Amino acid sequence: MALVARVRALLLPGSRLRGATLGRAANGGGAGARRALSHRVLVEADPAAGVAVVKFRNPPVNSLSLEMLTELGICLEKLENDKTVRGIVLTADRPGIFSAGLDLTEMCGRNPAHYAEFWKAVQELWLRLYQSNMALGAAINGTCPAGGCLLSLTCDYRILADNPKYTIGLNETQLGIFAPFWFKDTMVNTIGHRATERALQLGLLFTPAEALQVGLVDQVVPEDQVQSTALSVMSQWLAIPDHARQLTKTMMRKATVDQLLKHREADIQNFVSFISRDSIQKVLQVYLQKLRKKNH
Numbered sequence: 001m002a003l004v005a006r007v008r009a010l011l012l013p014g015s016r017l018r019g020a021t022l023g024r025a026a027n028g029g030g031a032g033a034r035r036a037l038s039h040r041v042l043v044e045a046d047p048a049a050g051v052a053v054v055k056f057r058n059p060p061v062n063s064l065s066l067e068m069l070t071e072l073g074i075c076l077e078k079l080e081n082d083k084t085v086r087g088i089v090l091t092a093d094r095p096g097i098f099s100a101g102l103d104l105t106e107m108c109g110r111n112p113a114h115y116a117e118f119w120k121a122v123q124e125l126w127l128r129l130y131q132s133n134m135a136l137g138a139a140i141n142g143t144c145p146a147g148g149c150l151l152s153l154t155c156d157y158r159i160l161a162d163n164p165k166y167t168i169g170l171n172e173t174q175l176g177i178f179a180p181f182w183f184k185d186t187m188v189n190t191i192g193h194r195a196t197e198r199a200l201q202l203g204l205l206f207t208p209a210e211a212l213q214v215g216l217v218d219q220v221v222p223e224d225q226v227q228s229t230a231l232s233v234m235s236q237w238l239a240i241p242d243h244a245r246q247l248t249k250t251m252m253r254k255a256t257v258d259q260l261l262k263h264r265e266a267d268i269q270n271f272v273s274f275i276s277r278d279s280i281q282k283v284l285q286v287y288l289q290k291l292r293k294k295n296h
């Protein structure tokens with residue numbers, strides 16, 4: 001289903017996204033701050049600063065399900081069309097888990113059409129974020145594996161909470177799957193080829209100190225200062241004239257974006273045939289069961 005159709009489905013009577021509003025904040029935020037609510041994404045906009053904080057709230061682990069991807073896409077599109085917003089900070093509504101990555105239940109026991117729809121939505125969100133004209137910051141206030149790490153890597157800078165429990169990285173190989181070329185390219189663009197090769201083959205999840213050392217994040221700060229630091233760094237990015245910053249960003253990212261645009265359909269087909277393999281379904285199911293067993 002294309003984004004428009006998925007949005008329609010989400011707006012059907014009964015959907016909690018229906019009637020989402022952008023109103024004056026009941027509390028918090030500076031003068032004129034606005035809050036918008038959808039089911040899984042909370043937006044706190046501060047027009048005076050030109051910044052919106054986009055908070056993930058898809059319990060229990062902020063996984064990127066098809067619905068979450070769609071809501072995030074809608075929310076980002078709205079912000080892109082809002083002339084008062086020049087920068088966005090992505091964060092988790094509740095500290096602890098920034099995002100557990102792609103929702104594994106979307107990749108297990110479904111049919112090929114579902115896998116294709118899901119992967120298209122992952123591509124769309126990546127394209128929207130990686131090509132965004134806005135300045136994007138990640139305030140990483142929790143653990144950040146795989147697709148969660150990818151989300152943060154689409155941003156222009158990353159601030160990570162100084163908590164050794166919070167790890168970050170593309171750990172796909174540890175699950176028995178692997179990061180597709182555009183995940184890899186996004187990481188190469190951030191930490192370089194050799195560090196990416198090692199990180200991806202070993203499926204490394206870096207502690208804050210390691211992430212800072214390898215350049216996966218720009219700053220590690222006390223947990224209660226992650227959002228405020230991300231906002232203060234944002235003011236440096238917004239001090240640069242938009243057109244100059246945007247042209248530079250496009251120049252830096254265009255080759256990577258073009259690769260996916262050129263191979264978009266093939267990438268979907270490759271994903272569908274890979275994820276549909278019996279052997280891959282089996283490893284994903286075992287991984288999910290292990291996660292679930294912990295709690296039962």
Ligand SMILES: CCCCCCCCCC/C=C/CC(=O)SCCNC(=O)CCNC(=O)[C@H](O)C(C)(C)COP(=O)(O)OP(=O)(O)OC[C@H]1O[C@@H](n2cnc3c(N)ncnc32)[C@H](O)[C@@H]1OP(=O)(O)O
Binds near residue numbers: 100
């Ligand atoms: C030629 C081919 C070319 C194409 C190649 C394509 C290759 C495929 C690429 C696919 C890319 C995938 C990227 C991904 O993002 S995969 C997801 C990776 N994520 C993880 O490994 C994280 C897994 N989760 C955890 O480690 C932990 O949950 C946590 C985030 C550290 C949190 O721990 P905590 O103890 O607080 O919570 P629980 O573990 O108890 O989890 C609570 C419940 O949430 C469920 N859960 C967790 N993570 C996920 C997830 N990613 N998706 C769905 N569900 C998840 C977990 O099962 C618990 O459920 P329960 O309440 O029913 O027990």
